[in-house]
Amino acid sequence: MADTFHFPSPAKLNLFLYITGKRADGYHELQTLFQFLDFGDELAITPTQDGKITLLNPLADVPTEHNLIYRAATLLQQQTACKQGANIALTKRLPMGGGVGGGSSNAATVLVALNQLWQTGLSLEKLAEIGLILGADVPIFVRGFAAFAEGVGEKLSLCSPPEKWYVVLKPNVAISTARIFNHPDLPRNTPVRSMAECLSQPWANDCEKIVRDQYSEVEELLAWLVQYAPSRLTGTGACVFAEVESEDEARRLFAQKPRNVEGFVAKGQNISPLHQSLFP
Numbered sequence: 001m002a003d004t005f006h007f008p009s010p011a012k013l014n015l016f017l018y019i020t021g022k023r024a025d026g027y028h029e030l031q032t033l034f035q036f037l038d039f040g041d042e043l044a045i046t047p048t049q050d051g052k053i054t055l056l057n058p059l060a061d062v063p064t065e066h067n068l069i070y071r072a073a074t075l076l077q078q079q080t081a082c083k084q085g086a087n088i089a090l091t092k093r094l095p096m097g098g099g100v101g102g103g104s105s106n107a108a109t110v111l112v113a114l115n116q117l118w119q120t121g122l123s124l125e126k127l128a129e130i131g132l133i134l135g136a137d138v139p140i141f142v143r144g145f146a147a148f149a150e151g152v153g154e155k156l157s158l159c160s161p162p163e164k165w166y167v168v169l170k171p172n173v174a175i176s177t178a179r180i181f182n183h184p185d186l187p188r189n190t191p192v193r194s195m196a197e198c199l200s201q202p203w204a205n206d207c208e209k210i211v212r213d214q215y216s217e218v219e220e221l222l223a224w225l226v227q228y229a230p231s232r233l234t235g236t237g238a239c240v241f242a243e244v245e246s247e248d249e250a251r252r253l254f255a256q257k258p259r260n261v262e263g264f265v266a267k268g269q270n271i272s273p274l275h276q277s278l279f280p
Ligand SMILES: C[C@@](CO)(OP(=O)(O)O)[C@H](O)COP(=O)(O)OP(=O)(O)OC[C@H]1O[C@@H](n2ccc(N)nc2=O)[C@H](O)[C@@H]1O
Pocket: 014, 026, 027, 028, 029, 030, 032, 098, 099, 100, 101, 104, 134, 135, 136, 137, 151, 152, 153, 177, 178, 179, 181, 234, 235, 236, 237
């Protein structure tokens, strides 16, 4: 029987996120700081010789052909004319559509892992380029280092922010990324600054005000969290995070969270846990 290999598919946070403009194709130009977390999903992959991509436990709300795991695997097959296949099982821990990048991370883990298992020999740069077809956040997960990102998130500059402890909470609400980016009151003209300047100013998220105004669940949770630690929105939400100095402090704060809110405690990682496990 073929061997099964296990790969982490970590979460990310946007430690800051500024919107600096809008492109002709409607996408927004960003300046954002990505850091990985030591918490995430896990993929178990069994390479096969039959050329089929099989998801062993499909997501209830996502048809297989839309699942980023399936799409990433078939895209890699097409790009490399690979005749091999894979059976893939997903342990889903990350909230979906929460701004912690679970789907993008799953896609990146599939690209990096299958490139190794199928021995298709693409560089991480090439895999990141393919990943961008699947989503703006896929390249950062493929490259695997914390980064200051520009463009729609694909122009990456290495960065090493402090690896703090975080309490990440998911208010009980679904937020559409497209809806936030289409909102007329979204600030879209934060001045473009250098990485050094962005790092040296207080960190913020340009989507936060709109999201707080529109979703009382997010407003209430951030108002509660900020009493204890600096706290912000990640991505376009709905997740919010508080940054603290120690695991103890994080666990104490997490233990007090409102009962109807899910979440987790994690430590920031400047090297993705996927890359830590594959390229130690
Ligand atoms: C803004 C970020 C920051 O990490 O938010 P989160 O998704 O993580 O919350 C991401 O870059 C999001 O990337 P991704 O999640 O791939 O976005 P997509 O599904 O491609 O975009 C959904 C919709 O949002 C709008 N959109 C998205 C990204 C962007 N830079 N400008 C946009 O205007 C577009 O209308 C697009 O159709």
